[in-house]
Amino acid sequence: MSNQNNIEAIKSLIDELNGFAENAAILVEGKKDKQALEQIGVKGDFYLIKQNGRGLIEAAEQIAKKYTMVIFMFDLDPAGRKLLKQMKQIFIKLGIKIEESFMFRLLTLANSQTVEGI
Numbered sequence: 001m002s003n004q005n006n007i008e009a010i011k012s013l014i015d016e017l018n019g020f021a022e023n024a025a026i027l028v029e030g031k032k033d034k035q036a037l038e039q040i041g042v043k044g045d046f047y048l049i050k051q052n053g054r055g056l057i058e059a060a061e062q063i064a065k066k067y068t069m070v071i072f073m074f075d076l077d078p079a080g081r082k083l084l085k086q087m088k089q090i091f092i093k094l095g096i097k098i099e100e101s102f103m104f105r106l107l108t109l110a111n112s113q114t115v116e117g118i
């Protein structure tokens with residue numbers, strides 16, 4: 001895929017993501033991830049999820065009070081994958097829909113393992 005096609009694909013994906021984000025929370029690992037997504041045009045309610053494991057259930061419960069769907073935008077490094085697995089299990093138990101395809105598709109198109117590297 002040429003760079004121009006890649007850029008167009010990323011723009012299209014961001015438009016699609018923004019449509020979903022109107023009714024969903026966007027979960028990121030840190031401030032730099034949030035900033036990187038905002039810089040490329042992602043709009044929505046961002047929630048920073050810490051990787052230490054403490055408070056994940058409480059954070060998920062607070063998000064579940066406001067949203068019926070979450071969009072994961074974590075890094076694809078080992079820590080991000082671990083957090084993804086933990087959060088998926090928690091949200092599934094809470095009956096919240098999870099969307100992770102945007103994360104995989106965006107990072108693949110951007111040829112990056114990290115959100116802040118987009």
